[in-house]
Amino acid sequence: xxxxxxxxxxxxxxxxxxxxxxxxxxxxxxxxxxxxxxxxxxxxxxxxxxxxxxxxxxxxxxxxxxxxxxxxxxxxxxxxxxxxxxxxxxxxxxxxxxxxxxxxxxxxxxxxxxxxxxxxxxxxxxxxxxxxxxxxxxxxxxxxxxxxxxxxxxxxxxxxxxxxxxxxxxxxxxxxxxxxxxxxxxxxxxxxxxxxxxxxxxxxxxxxxxxxxxxxxxxxxxxxxxxxx
Amino acid sequence: xxxxxxxxxxxxxxxxxxxxxxxxxxxxxxxxxxxxxxxxxxxxxxxxxxxxxxxxxxxxxxxxxxxxxxxxxxxxxxxxxxxxxxxxxxxxxxxxxxxxxxxxxxxxxxxxxxxxxxxxxxxxxxxxxxxxxxxxxx
Numbered sequence: 032x033x034x035x036x037x038x039x040x041x042x043x044x045x046x047x048x049x050x051x052x053x054x055x056x057x058x059x060x061x062x063x064x065x066x067x068x069x070x071x072x073x074x075x076x077x078x079x080x081x082x083x084x085x086x087x088x089x090x091x092x093x094x095x096x097x098x099x100x101x102x103x104x105x106x107x108x109x110x111x112x113x114x115x116x117x118x119x120x121x122x123x124x125x126x127x128x129x130x131x132x133x134x135x136x137x138x139x140x141x142x143x144x145x146x147x148x149x150x151x152x153x154x155x156x157x158x159x160x161x162x163x164x165x166x167x168x169x170x171x172x173x174x175x176x177x178x179x180x181x182x183x184x185x186x187x188x189x190x191x192x193x194x195x196x197x198x199x200x201x202x203x204x205x206x207x208x209x210x211x212x213x214x215x216x217x218x219x220x221x222x223x224x225x226x227x228x229x230x231x232x233x234x235x236x237x238x239x240x241x242x243x244x245x246x247x248x249x250x251x252x253x254x255x256x257x258x259x260x
Numbered sequence: 261x262x263x264x265x266x267x268x269x270x271x272x273x274x275x276x277x278x279x280x281x282x283x284x285x286x287x288x289x290x291x292x293x294x295x296x297x298x299x300x301x302x303x304x305x306x307x308x309x310x311x312x313x314x315x316x317x318x319x320x321x322x323x324x325x326x327x328x329x330x331x332x333x334x335x336x337x338x339x340x341x342x343x344x345x346x347x348x349x350x351x352x353x354x355x356x357x358x359x360x361x362x363x364x365x366x367x368x369x370x371x372x373x374x375x376x377x378x379x380x381x382x383x384x385x386x387x388x389x390x391x392x393x394x395x396x397x398x
Contacts, residue, residue: 123364133364171365242368260364 110143115168115260119175122147123167123247123260129156131246135173135229142185150226153233153243158222160188169260173239177228182221265315267296270322272340273313282353284344285313286335289325297325301332318343 039058040050050058065072116122120136122145134156137146145163149156233240249255265271271287280303289297291307298313299305305328320338322331335341344350362370 121365169364171363238369238372239365241372242365245368247364257360258364259361 109139109141110163112139112163113168115170116145116163116166117172119172121169121171121173121243122161123169124156124161124165125167126165127161129159131248132156133169133243133245133247134161135175135243136168137175137178137180137225138183140183140185144185146180146183148222148225148229149243150229150233151222152226152230153240158183158218158225160185167260171239171242173229174232174235175229177232178225180225265317267310267315268319269324270320270334272316272318272320272344273298274316275308275312276314277312278308284316284340286320286322286331286340287313288322288331299328299331301328301335316344316349317347 040048040055043049056062061072067073116136118136118138122134122136124130124132124134124147132149132154134147134149134154137148140146140160142160143163144160145166146158147156147161148158151157230240233243267287267290269287269289273285273287275281275283275285280300283300283303285298285300285303285308287296288299288305291297294311295307295309296313297305298308318338318340320334320340322334326334345354
């Protein structure tokens, strides 16, 4: 940002300026402008106003005045991440079919959801989106510098648009069943590509792999509000 | 059962309530029936109700209301910190603090270690058991 322009005449108290009218006249150099112009202020020729075009009345206009909705220029931002949730953190998922699983956080997507992976070989959690609200951030961090996650965004996880097929009813049902059950090979390869460097990083720390493979649960005597995660 | 720990000048006490919870302080003067003037190297000398103090076994040799420097020197000479940390009460508190500060991964590693220990114990016990049984039956 450019530094603020120094005001020539600061307001000391609301309504009271530092410099008087005559002093301001001198400060602004109006005497010099007048002197240059032979004792008068310079006068510029008036700008020619463009020729006034008469607007034609439209042929049709609605009988009643339609109300225009108020304009909304709000641009939603992705949710603010908690301080404990940074790329490479181990998170504990609290809801859904993977509840209790300890999982590695990769990055936040533009929708605000967190991109997360098991890794799949360790605990069965694939590349998945997870909401920050249903997650506990632990203080354990994994090194994810070797992982390339630039290609993953919300579209990758969207529902696949199925091509319409014009077939007879029976054939249609069969075809659907066959297609839905298998995961495309491309996604499996993506999973492997992301997990390979992660597994190396996990093996560097003793017990970390076993830690991610185990589920979290509250045992007797554990008070969640007193636990340090 | 007579009392063993007395409120006296130089008695080291543990604060068990309030802002200074968990600190070791020295009773430097007695104000009245309920309150003592209390001091520690890392706090401003202040008054505390006896109900906030738990007396320890440690006592140091000081005169009534010593200067801060004298107090610190006396505490060093008596090695209050060392005595406290080697006492069973002091050790228990240290262990409690350490356990409270464990993070999730540490708790997991602790669980694995415990399993190892009990496995080793069970092996040892099960090999020794036949011997014991023999001795008992004989």
